[in-house]
Amino acid sequence: MGNIMEKLEITAQEAYCKKVEELTPSELHLALGKVVMGEIAPNWAKSKAKHNSERRAYYFSAEFLMGRMMYNNLYCLGILDEVTKLLKKKGIDINVFEEIDDAALGNGGLGRLAACYLDSAATQEVPLDGYGIRYKYGLFKQLIKDGYQVEIADNWQRFKDPWCVRREDEAVTVSFKDQTVKAVPYDMAVIGCKTDNINTLRLWQAEAVNEFDFTAFNNTEYDRAVKEKNDAENISKVLYPNDNKYEGKVLRLKQQYFFCSASLQDIMRRYKAKHGTDFSHFAEENAIQLNDTHPVSCVPELVRLLQLEGMGFDEAFEIARKTCSYTNHTVLSEALEKWSADLMTQVIPEIYDIICLIANKCQEELIAKGINNEMRAKMRIIDGNAVHMARLATYAGTYVNGVAQLHTEILKADLLKEWYQVYPERFLNKTNGITQRRWLGLCNPELSELITDKVGSDDWLIDLSKLSVLNDCLDARTINKFNKIKAKKKVQLAEYIKKMDGFDVNPDTIFDVQVKRLHEYKRQLINAFSIMAIYFRIKEGKLPNWTPTTFIFGAKAAPGYARAKAIIKYITEIANLVNNDPDTKDKLQVYFISNYNVSYAEKIVVAADISEQTSTAGLEASGTGNMKFMLNGAVTLGTWDGANIEIAECAGVENEYIFGARVEDIDRLKKEGYNPAGLLEQNPELKRVINTLIDGTFDDDGAQGEGSFRELHHALTKGTHWHDPDHYFLIQDLPDYIETKIRANADYADRKEFGKKCLLNVANAGKFSSDRAILEYANEIWHVSHK
Ligand SMILES: *Cc1c(COP(=O)(O)O)cnc(C)c1O
Numbered sequence: 122m123g124n125i126m127e128k129l130e131i132t133a134q135e136a137y138c139k140k141v142e143e144l145t146p147s148e149l150h151l152a153l154g155k156v157v158m159g160e161i162a163p164n165w166a167k168s169k170a171k172h173n174s175e176r177r178a179y180y181f182s183a184e185f186l187m188g189r190m191m192y193n194n195l196y197c198l199g200i201l202d203e204v205t206k207l208l209k210k211k212g213i214d215i216n217v218f219e220e221i222d223d224a225a226l227g228n229g230g231l232g233r234l235a236a237c238y239l240d241s242a243a244t245q246e247v248p249l250d251g252y253g254i255r256y257k258y259g260l261f262k263q264l265i266k267d268g269y270q271v272e273i274a275d276n277w278q279r280f281k282d283p284w285c286v287r288r289e290d291e292a293v294t295v296s297f298k299d300q301t302v303k304a305v306p307y308d309m310a311v312i313g314c315k316t317d318n319i320n321t322l323r324l325w326q327a328e329a330v331n332e333f334d335f336t337a338f339n340n341t342e343y344d345r346a347v348k349e350k351n352d353a354e355n356i357s358k359v360l361y362p363n364d365n366k367y368e369g370k371v372l373r374l375k376q377q378y379f380f381c382s383a384s385l386q387d388i389m390r391r392y393k394a395k396h397g398t399d400f401s402h403f404a405e406e407n408a409i410q411l412n413d414t415h416p417v418s419c420v421p422e423l424v425r426l427l428q429l430e431g432m433g434f435d436e437a438f439e440i441a442r443k444t445c446s447y448t449n450h451t452v453l454s455e456a457l458e459k460w461s462a463d464l465m466t467q468v469i470p471e472i473y474d475i476i477c478l479i480a481n482k483c484q485e486e487l488i489a490k491g492i493n494n495e496m497r498a499k500m501r502i503i504d505g506n507a508v509h510m511a512r513l514a515t516y517a518g519t520y521v522n523g524v525a526q527l528h529t530e531i532l533k534a535d536l537l538k539e540w541y542q543v544y545p546e547r548f549l550n551k552t553n554g555i556t557q558r559r560w561l562g563l564c565n566p567e568l569s570e571l572i573t574d575k576v577g578s579d580d581w582l583i584d585l586s587k588l589s590v591l592n593d594c595l596d597a598r599t600i601n602k603f604n605k606i607k608a609k610k611k612v613q614l615a616e617y618i619k620k621m622d623g624f625d626v627n628p629d630t631i632f633d634v635q636v637k638r639l640h641e642y643k644r645q646l647i648n649a650f651s652i653m654a655i656y657f658r659i660k661e662g663k664l665p666n667w668t669p670t671t672f673i674f675g676a677k678a679a680p681g682y683a684r685a686k687a688i689i690k691y692i693t694e695i696a697n698l699v700n701n702d703p704d705t706k707d708k709l710q711v712y713f714i715s716n717y718n719v720s721y722a723e724k725i726v727v728a729a730d731i732s733e734q735t736s737t738a739g740l741e742a743s744g745t746g747n748m749k750f751m752l753n754g755a756v757t758l759g760t761w762d763g764a765n766i767e768i769a770e771c772a773g774v775e776n777e778y779i780f781g782a783r784v785e786d787i788d789r790l791k792k793e794g795y796n797p798a799g800l801l802e803q804n805p806e807l808k809r810v811i812n813t814l815i816d817g818t819f820d821d822d823g824a825q826g827e828g829s830f831r832e833l834h835h836a837l838t839k840g841t842h843w844h845d846p847d848h849y850f851l852i853q854d855l856p857d858y859i860e861t862k863i864r865a866n867a868d869y870a871d872r873k874e875f876g877k878k879c880l881l882n883v884a885n886a887g888k889f890s891s892d893r894a895i896l897e898y899a900n901e902i903w904h905v906s907h908k
Pocket residue numbers: 228229230231233636637638717718719722743744745746747749
């Protein structure tokens with residue numbers, strides 16, 4: 122790096138006629154961003170040229186939840202400390218950049234995974250570029266008002282965006298039946314750590330081919346004059362705020378096809394520049410990973426584009442199939458994409474026609490393999506009026522993978538079992554991971570220093586398996602050091618929560634944390650119920666040795682998800698009760714922090730003692746939040762689900778707090794009949810807790826338990842026409858959960874033993890690096906080179 126400060130002075134002067142110390146935070150952000158981009162430009166160009174000369178892979182994802190870029194980029198370049206000092210000399214605190222919002226072009230785990238994978242690929246020199254959509258508005262910002270979620274548009278571009286380069290010259294057009302739009306690429310540099318390699322995230326923005334209809338304007342038809350512009354821009358206007366729920370809107374279909382078509386045209390243009398029009402070797406040079414089914418229209422679109430180059434259907438399909446692989450992220454039926462054939466015909470008729478050809482080919486192939494009618498019927502890609510995207514992706518790709526061992530087993534045994542029987546060689550597991558640069562190095566410098574000291578170098582930054590040396594560092598002094606670091610991170614979080622939400626959190630309590638999207642299957646409600654049970658026990662003097670605990674929740678609910686919103690309200694009502702009850706307020710504190718996002722996560726995961734991972738067994742495909750907590754030395758209080766299982770296996774199940782029914786138990790209950798109302802009758806404590814929803818203990822909008830809380834109660838005890846009572850088995854798991862939580866609380870009192878459990882979690886978190894995961898993808902799915 123050259124002289125950063127000198128360059129920053131010049132940029133400040135040129136762009137704002139100001140000295141560096143006179144810049145506003147947002148000006149400083151832009152100016153420093155520009156300087157950094159200038160510094161990396163040569164390496165970026167070099168990396169691009171290198172990747173262009175070799176087999177490479179692309180990550181197609183409708184979401185990239187990147188988080189704040191400034192600190193991460195400076196960190197990966199190894200100049201964060203230097204820049205911090207240089208700015209300090211000018212009287213500028215580097216924390217000013219916290220005023221700049223992070224772009225949330227994703228909902229939760231799936232989008233964050235995509236971001237971690239880009240980071241890891243850049244660091245491990247895997248030639249992997251991302252393709253997605255440059256939404257004007259990312260995930261909404263959340264306020265909590267009177268206990269209710271309020272959504273506000275996330276206009277992240279108001280701070281400008283120094284990290285993206287607009288490439289007007291590489292724009293392409295994308296056509297729908299009723300509309301043709303321009304796709305303009307914005308390139309974001311993805312900077313590797315301890316390497317000169319830089320990868321690219323290319324995000325497409327939709328714009329009008331003709332911005333302005335002059336004739337219409339002259340005819341005083343002002344709306345029509347800008348109609349094309351508005352219609353085009355609508356396509357990349359907003360991220361759908363749904364997590365694990367399929368939203369079948371026309372606009373969503375357009376978004377998906379838009380970025381798939383633009384990205385494929387881009388890849389094919391590059392291929393053509395090298396090889397001319399002979400596309401027969403396309404699959405030898407390119408691998409495309411479909412992050413869930415959102416980008417599945419990539420397959421028929423690739424067929425269509427190859428046909429335009431003169432190729433026949435069969436050959437084009439074989440190439441598409443060899444190029445694409447599919448990652449499944451969910452088994453929840455409400456999240457499995459199914460498009461109606463009618464709608465597809467209205468929006469992208471040529472694509473629908475090609476899907477029909479693929480669907481027929483699939484059935485022919487199955488007949489040739491001797492698959493009987495009954496089984497073939499279950500494998501129809503087009504079934505009646507529904508196009509099953511997961512089936513299309515499974516058939517029309519080389520590999521299909523789950524994201525944790527248990528999840529992959531469930532795919533094979535249940536969701537995609539017919540497919541597994543016919544094509545067993547396609548199924549792979551790729552347990553998710555997280556990048557240790559952002560989720561340890563950057564967000565926990567104190568623990569990083571301890572680790573670097575024990576490892577003897579900071580090589581763990583690029584090889585997380587190095588953490589295992591900590592297994593031999595479980596002496597009293599090290600544990601004590603770890604506990605001190607954790608205490609410090611809790612003080613820092615308490616200050617941050619005070620600043621962001623105004624709560625007075627006591628850092629001298631256990632921090633028991635549940636942060637993730639709000640969803641019934643994740644069961645924030647079981648956590649809330651356990652707190653109520655503990656509250657009653659404390660009031661009755663039944664928990665004399667309870668160590669004071671702060672329960673921290675953070676979660677956004679999809680705006681249309683009424684039950685999720687009712688759960689937020691219920692948690693805030695509990696907070697009002699226990700935080701103000703003189704019998705309990707010194708022992709129990711509950712806070713629902715607002716606007717949980719990547720930046721908040723960075724402060725939270727480092728400060729947690731206990732990581733709540735309470736999904737119903739079999740329903741959380743992997744989870745990655747669980748890994749962030751583990752890496753920073755929290756124990757998992759969770760179910761035998763997703764990656765929790767692998768976390769417990771790595772760190773030792775005795776160092777976690779696992780509770781509740783396993784998948785087999787849930788399956789048995791479903792078969793034999795599950796009667797939650799019966800369980801409540803046998804257990805007065807449970808009944809009392811659950812009745813707080815309806816007995817007037819709490820107030821849901823002036824209704825004293827007669828509003829949305831009654832609906833929650835009804836769903837648990839009676840069910841509805843669309844699901845059985847207690848569909849997520851809360852009442853089944855609650856007793857074991859309460860006892861397990863109390864056991865964890867008691868264990869915490871032995872600071873040395875508990876600290877040892879925490880350290881063992883850190884020591885054995887190596888597997889959960891996204892570096893490990895991305896290298897598995899590179900070696901076993903994409904077959905591309907790397908470091
Ligand atoms: C990691 C992360 C998630 C995913 O959390 P899970 O607990 O795995 O669902 C969601 N949102 C943000 C902001 C994250 O950083």
